[in-house]
Amino acid sequence: MKWIGVRGALYADPSCWFHPPGTWVETWGELVPEPFNAHDDHALAIDLNGSRLGYASARYAYYAHAMIATLNNTGARVLVPLQYRSDYDRRSKLLIASAFAALPTFPELNKLLPSDEEYVRLLDPLWESLDESVREQIARDGFHLTNDTLPHLIALRHRAPEAGLPSTVRLGAVPRGVERYLAEKRYERQRAEDARIRKRNETIVADFHDGWKQVDIARRQGVSPAVVSRALQKAGVDTRAPRIDPEQRRIRAEIVSLLEDGQSRHEISETLGVSARTITIAAQDAGVDLPSDAGVNDYSRRKMRDRLELCQQAVKLQSEGLTRAEIARRLEVSSDMAKLYLADGRFFTDPSANGDRLDAARHARATGMTTSQAGTNQERRAIRDANMLDLIGDTWR
Numbered sequence: 453m454k455w456i457g458v459r460g461a462l463y464a465d466p467s468c469w470f471h472p473p474g475t476w477v478e479t480w481g482e483l484v485p486e487p488f489n490a491h492d493d494h495a496l497a498i499d500l501n502g503s504r505l506g507y508a509s510a511r512y513a514y515y516a517h518a519m520i521a522t523l524n525n526t527g528a529r530v531l532v533p534l535q536y537r538s539d540y541d542r543r544s545k546l547l548i549a550s551a552f553a554a555l556p557t558f559p560e561l562n563k564l565l566p567s568d569e570e571y572v573r574l575l576d577p578l579w580e581s582l583d584e585s586v587r588e589q590i591a592r593d594g595f596h597l598t599n600d601t602l603p604h605l606i607a608l609r610h611r612a613p614e615a616g617l618p619s620t621v622r623l624g625a626v627p628r629g630v631e632r633y634l635a636e637k638r639y640e641r642q643r644a645e646d647a648r649i650r651k652r653n654e655t656i657v658a659d660f661h662d663g664w665k666q667v668d669i670a671r672r673q674g675v676s677p678a679v680v681s682r683a684l685q686k687a688g689v690d691t692r693a694p695r696i697d698p699e700q701r702r703i704r705a706e707i708v709s710l711l712e713d714g715q716s717r718h719e720i721s722e723t724l725g726v727s728a729r730t731i732t733i734a735a736q737d738a739g740v741d742l743p744s745d746a747g748v749n750d751y752s753r754r755k756m757r758d759r760l761e762l763c764q765q766a767v768k769l770q771s772e773g774l775t776r777a778e779i780a781r782r783l784e785v786s787s788d789m790a791k792l793y794l795a796d797g798r799f800f801t802d803p804s805a806n807g808d809r810l811d812a813a814r815h816a817r818a819t820g821m822t823t824s825q826a827g828t829n830q831e832r833r834a835i836r837d838a839n840m841l842d843l844i845g846d847t848w849r
Contacts, residue, residue, distance in 0.1 A: 453533070453560070458498050458506035458551040466538035466547040468503045473538050473547055481505060481534035481553055485521040487622050494624070496520060498553055500536060505551055512555060519561040522616030522627040528564075532556065566614065571629040572636070578611040579637070595638035597626060605630075653683040660684055663698045666691070706789055707734040712755040714836050719829050723788055756843050763797030770794060800840060813837040 458481075471477045482499045489495035496513035498505050507513070520530050533554040538547040566574060579587070586604045593601065602621050609617040618625035652673060659669045666684070670677045684691055703726060710720045717731045734740075762783060769779045780790035803810045812834035815821075826832040 453554040453556055455535075455552050455554050456509060456512070458534075458553050459509060461506040461536075461549045461551045464503070464505050464549045466549045469501060469536070469538075471536070471538060473540050476535055476537045479534050479536060480531045481536075481551075483508070483516075483520050483530040483532060483555075485517050485524065485625070487517075487521070487624050498532075498534070498551075500534065500551075505534075505536070505549065508553070508555060515558060516555070516561060518625065518628055519558070519565060521618065521622075521625040522565060522629070523561075525616040525618055525625070525627075526614055530556075565616070565627070566629055568629065568632055568636075571615065571627075571633045574612045574615045575630065575633050578605065578608050578615070579633075581608050581611055590634065591638075591641065595634040595641075597623060597630070597634070599623065602626065653687065656680050656683040657687045657689060660689060660691070663701055702784070702786075703730075704734040704737065706785060707731050708738045708740055709755075709759070711735055711738075711740050712752065713759050714752065714823065714832075714839070716823065716829075716832055719832060722829070723792060724786070725788075752839075753843060756840055759796075760800060760840065760843070763793045763800055765797075766790060766793035767797035767801060796840075799837070800844060803837075803841060809834075809837060813841060817842075 466473075469477075479500065484497040484499050486495040486497050487493050492510060492513070494510070494514045494517040496508040496517050498508060508516070523530055534551060535553075536549065536551040538549045540546075541548045582604060586601060590597065590601050597605070599621055602623060605617060606619065606621065609615070609619070615630065616627045617630065652675075656669055656673060659672065660666070660680075664672075666677055666680045670680045673680070681691075703724060706724060707720055707726065707730070710723065711731070711734075715723070717728045720726070720731050721728055766779050766783065769782060770776075774782065776787055776790050776794070779794070780787045783790060783793070785793070799806050799809055803813075812830060816826075816831065816834040817838040821831065821835055823832055823835055826835060
């Protein structure tokens, strides 16, 4: 605490306190905020026994006013040590008062107020009780209270009785802890908005790499083409580089899948309806060699297992009632590929149900036929079937 002279004490009426003139009296005074003071709405009065003795300095009052008001709003009185005396003035023939008060320092006052963490606990129930429209209005006001929004908090002050909210609409009496709470809400919303924009921009970049045009990306995201352009520039994407559209990308992926499964260019061309040149380009871009024999290695076995899983999944989806078109969408392949997966899946599940196909696989295995020796699509399929049945491991020969 720090002792200071009480401003304006000489205008008080000492007769209110009935103390002998000329003697110092040690007593207690009360700090009382005056938000409606005509000269200074931060005025901080000092009362003695309920009567106005004087005021704290304007500099002290400017910072302490809201703290004292907050404590008062929680039902607490702020009493300070006071030294008072009155002297007889012969000229005016009146008693003149003078006084000193020991005012608490700002750190001492802060210790009496809730911390920022406590304000979060105190104000969260009140904030959640506000109508969404009120919260949005506070957000539009930069997360600052106004004469329009403060009444809504006052109406719910019973939800945070220890927060020290004023009972009347006085912005100057709103605790600083409430202001800091709203500032954190502003930062929280900004962080959420930043995260949303970051995720949106990541999606924009991914769509662009998948072959979508900028105007189509803008339409999908509900933003302007300029927003898409800025997101790509910020990510360092070269928008001038040639790209493959999504449909071509899908076709190339299916070509690579069939190549890795051992199918020939002729078979792939018939299945997907693409040219041999398209197949060659897809193989070169993916670094996949065009198959020339039926040799099986660890890499091709992994690819065969992947294909077997897709075939089994297609059969399972069909058993659940899905149409071929629905299966194609679920597996993200064309309808022709879905048809191929279903036929293979049924055969791999029960080879004996398709005797002709099983006999062809047995013949290919018995003769040691290779892809280069195969003269028809049926013979090449028989070689692949034999390899797959070997992988499955059931006795089938």
